[in-house]
Every structure is written in structure tokens, then in C-alpha cells.
Amino acid sequence: MAGHAHHHHEPQGLELATVAQATLEKSGEQWTSMRASVFDALAQFDKPASAYDIAEAVSKREGRRVAANSIYRILDLFVGANLVRRVESANAYITNAHPDCLHDCIFLVCDSCGQTTHLDDDVITRGVRSAAVAAGFSPERPVIEVRGKCADCD
Incomplete structure (x- = not known):
């Protein structure tokens, strides 16, 4: 089955954030500091993270409380822009390792x-x-x- 898969260069860290930013901006959206914080926080998790997990991580980083509903709005935007994937059964999210490629x-x-x-x-x-x-x-x-x-x- 491996012959049917396609492979990508999978950027990580700052390179992944740069590709995500370019992809979001190409879709006509802005890469705000809050969106960058949410993306960076999600990228730090080694497993899918819930909006509440991300809100907690961003709150610690920002030094102020960030509500989960704000995180959900950003995650919805990110899913629509192919920056993030939602693991439906876990109601959790992971960064898309290749946001510039649209596929299932x-x-x-x-x-x-x-x-x-x-x-x-x-x-x-x-x-x-x-x-x-x-x-x-x-x-x-x-x-x-x-x-x-x-x-x-x-």
C-alpha cells in the first residue's frame, strides 16, 4: 500500500509556522499574533490537543486567560485553511505537516x-x-x- 501514498517534505518548527502563515495569507486571511500563538501552541503537542488544552497553553504563554471559544474560532479557520486537521473521534486537533497540499x-x-x-x-x-x-x-x-x-x- 505504500506505493499508493504520496510523500511530502514535512517542515517542522519555525519552517512549519512559516508555511502555515503563507498558506493562510494566500487564502486572504491575516496571520495575527493570536493565530500564531494558537498554531505554535498546537505544534508543541505530541498528540492531538483539545481547544481547552490549547487555551491553557496559550494562556500560560500570554500571561492572561484565553477562552476556549476564541481558540475554537481560530481552529475552525485553521481547519478550513488546511493548516490543522481535526481528529473527529477525539474532538482534538493536530497541525497539518504539509498545509500547502490539499488532500484527504x-x-x-x-x-x-x-x-x-x-x-x-x-x-x-x-x-x-x-x-x-x-x-x-x-x-x-x-x-x-x-x-x-x-x-x-x-
């Missing part, structure tokens, strides 16, 4: 430790979209999550 994703979610691995496999996601269309459905954003145990927890 597959998440492998460990039920034991919460670690989430992101896969790209265009053949599988194209098949899901085709099946939806064949059933008379117009897919907008397929979310594929596989729950189980990672190699470390197995």
Missing part, C-alpha cells in the same frame, strides 16, 4: 496512549469519495480514522 487524510489513533499517526493514501481516499458519489452523496471532507493500538502499546 487517514488517521491511525491509538486507544491506549492517544498517539495519532497521519497517513496519505490517495487511492484509499479516492475510493471512499467514489463510493460516496455512487451512493448519491456529495463528499466534502472525508475523515478516515482507524482506532487500535500503536506499535509501542501493542
Whole structure:
């Protein structure tokens, strides 16, 4: 199956934030200091983070309380701009390691430790979209999550 996946250069740290900023600005939005703080805080988590986790991290960094509803609005913008992906089953978010490439994703979610691995496999996601269309459905954003145990927890 690895032959069906596509691969990307996956920027990290400052380079990832720079790519995210350019992607957001290309969509006509501004990269404000609060948006940068939210993106940076989310990028620091090694597992998907909830809006409350992010609000707490940003509040500590900013030295003032930041409400989760403000974080949700920014996360919604980020998801729409492809900067962040939402892990639906966990109601949590991860940064998109390649925000300048728009495609569907597959998440492998460990039920034991919460670690989430992101896969790209265009053949599988194209098949899901085709099946939806064949059933008379117009897919907008397929979310594929596989729950189980990672190699470390197995």
C-alpha cells in the first residue's frame, strides 16, 4: 500500500509556522499574533490537543486567560485553511505537516496512549469519495480514522 501514498517534505518548527502563515495569507486571511500563538501552541503537542488544552497553553504563554471559544474560532479557520486537521473521534486537533497540499487524510489513533499517526493514501481516499458519489452523496471532507493500538502499546 505504500506505493499508493504520496510523500511530502514535512517542515517542522519555525519552517512549519512559516508555511502555515503563507498558506493562510494566500487564502486572504491575516496571520495575527493570536493565530500564531494558537498554531505554535498546537505544534508543541505530541498528540492531538483539545481547544481547552490549547487555551491553557496559550494562556500560560500570554500571561492572561484565553477562552476556549476564541481558540475554537481560530481552529475552525485553521481547519478550513488546511493548516490543522481535526481528529473527529477525539474532538482534538493536530497541525497539518504539509498545509500547502490539499488532500484527504487517514488517521491511525491509538486507544491506549492517544498517539495519532497521519497517513496519505490517495487511492484509499479516492475510493471512499467514489463510493460516496455512487451512493448519491456529495463528499466534502472525508475523515478516515482507524482506532487500535500503536506499535509501542501493542
